[in-house]
Amino acid sequence: AARAAIRDSGRAMGYSYNLCDQVAKMIPAEVGQTLERALHEAIDLHQLYDSDEQVKKLVDTAMKLEGVARHASTHAAGVVITKEPLEKIVALQHPTQDDETIVTQYEMYSIEDLGLLKMDFLGLKTLTQIENTIAIVKKTKNEIIDISSLALDDQKTFKLLQEGKTTGVFQLESGGMKRSLKELKPTDFEDIIAMVSLYRPGPMELLPEFIARKHGAKKIEYIHPTLEKILKKTYGICVYQEQLMEIAKELAGFSLAQADILRKAVGKKIKKLLDEQREKMIDGMIKNNIPPKTAEQIWLWIEPFARYGFNKSHATCYALIGYQTAYLKTHYPTEFMVAIMNSEQDDIERIAFLVNECNQMKIQVLPPDINESLENFTVIKNGLMRFGLVAIKNVGQNVVEAIVKERKANGPYISISDFVERVRDKDLNKKSLESLVKCGTMDKLGERGQLLFNMEHILNFSREISISKSNGQAGLFDALAADSKTNGLPPLKLIPAPPAGKKERLSWEKELLGLYVSEHPVKEYLPYIEKMALPCSKLSAQLAGKNVSCGGVISKIQKIITRTGKPMLFVTLEDEKAKIEVLVFPNTLERTATVWQEDKPVIVSGRLNDKEGNLKLLCEEVRELNENHLKNHG
Known part of the structure; x- marks a missing residue:
């Protein structure tokens, strides 16, 4: 919100994009960050604020906008249910550019505070994919799968998860998630729930610690013995809101209702409520014979959870669907992939x-x-x-x-x-x-x-x-043309014509099917590529940070204009088994502009970058492959 306030204010005030971007990037990227706090924490921002009148005016204006709703958005799945017609109870409106949908003018927290019932109905495509997989298995194998009764300790399924082979698996298929699964090597369902909870902005920084503790690389320590039974399944890390409520109940004597108020304060990041709960929680722990110093330690340990806590029941639902899809992919791979592709x-x-x-x-x-x-x-x-x-x-x-x-x-x-x-x-x-x-x-x-x-x-x-x-x-x-289906017309005779060339056929397949079907155009160049470079399929995270040469065919080119007004390219390079995104920055593009054409075989050299499990090749040099490379190395 702080960065957005700077950019919005600067745009309205007519300041240059570069200035606004420079100031915005000085603000530490933390959940719940404010401009006031950033001015104290970020020395470079503070110095610029004091020395540049334009920046001071920009930040002061942004402070007034900070926290104000930027636009009216619509909750994707929230449905308000009332006994009487809604118009008698709550103010209504149409969303922007939508005359069909009706939404409340209050946002979701105010709706709850008014005592109205708001239900989230999630329409997941994954549920249809599961249903269709089950139907295909019934048809092809005559097996009936009871998806709600799957054993949650299937070792083959966990092997698939441990290997990160989770394309098509609900919530677990991003590049970063695959890498985290390989590192975590989940062994039970609780690990999957934790992954769904932790793999989000904010709590993601706890993942390395979580993984290290699971594998014994770091010692698990508890500030108080009672915490062990609450946090044992998550290796001493407070991952869920329910764990927080249990801590408040066991250590501070909170009732479930009081613990729920604490959960609300944490979940909604309400500072006033958090301050009130701090006092109550520390008092409760002291009454339960926990030394004041330890009680303070426990609260300081809990407080950052306000930025991270996730609802375990929510995570469990998602983890269960993730496990179910992983199970189907493991045991019925062809049927599962058909169902996914049809959707x-x-x-x-x-x-x-x-x-x-x-x-x-x-x-x-x-x-x-x-x-x-x-x-x-x-x-x-x-x-x-x-x-x-x-x-x-x-x-x-x-x-x-x-x-x-x-x-x-x-x-x-x-x-x-x-x-x-x-x-x-x-x-x-x-x-x-x-x-x-x-x-x-x-x-x-x-x-x-x-x-x-x-x-x-x-x-x-x-x-x-x-x-x-x-x-x-x-x-x-009909009588005259009994041997023909052309309604008595002369039979169709095709004029002889040259056959389509291989390059044409492959180009058409790529255009209309999204991929090469009859043969991949890189195939004939592979002998040369394997001698002089690496195929796309051989690139891995182990090579990140190193200079590599990679060969393949250009399958997609996206051109953008950078902030400096110069063009750069995002290029997809692929072989028969894999693909990688190549970034061609303006300086490199100026030297190599004529090479970048779709369907062209090339060898790209540059530094391999690995960001959250997604490999990217930062191009420094590129050379086109042609028939000479076939003759010399075929």
């Missing part, structure tokens, strides 16, 4: 990421096929799945349903003319038909280059069929 079909980049995960899991993903694919991804057998037609870009749901329905009713399509005769959906236009051809879905019906060369011819043929049918000519010609 992500609108996101072509996510699908590409998940297909790469399937490759890591030794699950083969077959390309889309006009005579084999259904609407969605489907399990063929264990370790084998097929692309769904819905996942193809530019091909709508109506077209896909028409293709599958007709094929189920009347058998496989035998030619392109057979296909356009039988699939008569109005949404099957040039763009959707070209997309089906380009990504290889129609390979059994003809060569891609020839079909695309004849596209206008094919579409004219389709239109003639429509006219013929609408004019009722089919009945007149």
